[in-house]
Each structure stands twice: as C-alpha cells, then as structure tokens.
Amino acid sequence: MIQVGILLTKQYKLLSVAAILDVFETANRFHTESGINAPYKLTFLSLDGQIDGFFNDYEIRRINNEETYNLILIPAFTTNDIKNAIAENQAFIPWLNRQYQHNAEIATVCTGAFLLAATGLLDGKVATTHVDACGAFAASFPAVNLKSDKTVTQDGKLYTSGGATSSFHLLLHLLQNHCGKDVAIRAAKIFAIDMDRHNQSYFSSFQPTRHHNDELVxxxxxxxxxxxxxxxxxxxxxxxIPSSRRNIVRRFKQVIGITPIEYLQQTRIEAAKKLLEQTAQQMTEIIYNSGYNDPKAFRKVFRKTVGMTPTQYREKFQAR
Structure with missing residues (x-):
C-alpha cells in the first residue's frame, strides 16, 4: 500500500485538498469493488497535529522525523502573499528534504510548488505552477527550470502542476504511474477530464507588477x-524618459523581470486576446489594432506566447 501524506499547510486551499481526496478515494474504490486491496493509505500531516472540521474522518499526524511516506502532496495556497506563506510553513522544509532523502515522491498542486522550490529540491529540475504565478516563481527561484506552459511536470520523484483543473491532470498522472493506465482512464471519465491537455498558456493573462518604487520603470x-x-x-x-537606453533596459529587467520590448509584446498580445474574446472584428483589424503590421509576425508571436493560433483562441474563448 502506498503511504500518502497530504500536507495541511498554513493557508492551504481547501479545493486542492478536496481534489486530492476525491481522486485517490475513487482509485481505492475501483480496487475494493474488484476485490483488490486499496492502493492508497491517506494521512493528513500538519505542523501541530491539529485538523479542522472538514477532515475529521481522516487520520491526522504531526510531522516527525521517524515516519516516512511514499508520496507527499502539497496543496495550493489561498493567498497571493506567497513569501509570507512560505515563512509560515518554514518548518515543513527540512522535513520535506528528509522525506525525499528517504525516497519519497513529492507532488505539488498549483502554488504549492513555491514551498517545494524553497527546499532547494527543484534546483536544476523542471517545474510548473499556476500560469499567473510563473513570473513571481521565476524571480524567486531562478535555479528552477520553469516550464510555464506545462500542465504537469515530472522530474524524477518530483511532480508539479499548473492552476485549478491542472491538479486533476497531476493526480491522473500519479494514478497512471502507480495503478496503471486503465485506472487513470477510468478516473478521467468519472471526473470528465481530458487527459491529453498538456498546455496551460492560453489561460494566462499578462499582469505585470506595479508594486515597486522605481518611478523611471x-x-x-x-x-x-x-x-x-x-x-x-x-x-x-x-x-x-531621462535615462539612457542601457540604463532603462537594465532597470526594467531587474524590476519587472522582462525587457521593455518583451513588455511591449506581451501588452500587444493581451490586447489581441481581448479583441478576439470580446469583439467580432476581422483578423486584419485585430492585428492592426493590437499594434502589428505584419500578419505573419503577429501569428508567430501569438502562437508562441499563447500556445494556439488566434483563430483557435477565438473559437475557444469568444463570448457567444
């Protein structure tokens, strides 16, 4: 039986914990209905051994160095102040490192990747997180090979997932690894999840930071x-702007995380996305109104940034 530890971190997101329980309980039910032992033993783990009323039917343990688990799951955080959330959960970091050293797999849901990255275990490895948190993640953990477009990543024993429904893709991936493809497919049908969605870029929105004190930038x-x-x-x-080109580019990249030209490109693509979603303008109008003169260049940049063509984006997201 696979010993699964689900972290109840400070400021955990209830929805991500509920998804973990639902998927693993479903896999257990598949097995018991077939007369086979359930594959997963689920245990909640917290810093103080306390549990709230949502999970009273489950075993709860305080983390300690004597017990080891086969799989650790880190849920998303409810807050946008991830730096503070990591500080509140600092005690999990050495414990996670020890679990990994004892051969545990560790999987994160959405912004839970920040806590795993804070351990240093993701340095030099691939990872993803919520598409709109990728900028902050990259700035905080430059040694991690961030794949912002990916729904799920696996690098050895470490797994990460993007935002919201991407957690189900992560959980199905784990089911396939542990229980086989048939179980994963059966669960995918139960939860109505398309197993072949590997990209989350088209869910992103350009939200540049404005919480800085650099007036020039x-x-x-x-x-x-x-x-x-x-x-x-x-x-x-x-x-x-009273600054040299070299100075503004340097300061802009340092504060925002991208160059002014990249910022311009992202601003134009975001404008194009809104026009595709909210208007009936012809594609030539959208290209021109978002600041492009070359349709070929526009389509190339759009596909690279969003992960699909402008026409595909309109078909998927246009308000009817």
Missing part, C-alpha cells in the same frame, strides 16, 4: 501601455 510601463499600438523600438518608448 513605472513611467516606461505607462508609456508602453498607452502607446503600444504605435511604438516599435525602445528608443521611441523612452525618448521622453
């Missing part, structure tokens, strides 16, 4: 957002 952001349809070069963007 803030001015450049404002100019790009106000003139994205017209400007084409860095020189045009910064011509009224």
């Amino acid at each position: 803030a001015s450049a952001q404002e100019k790009i957002e106000r003139n994205y349809q017209d400007v084409a070069t860095i020189e045009e963007m910064i011509k009224d």
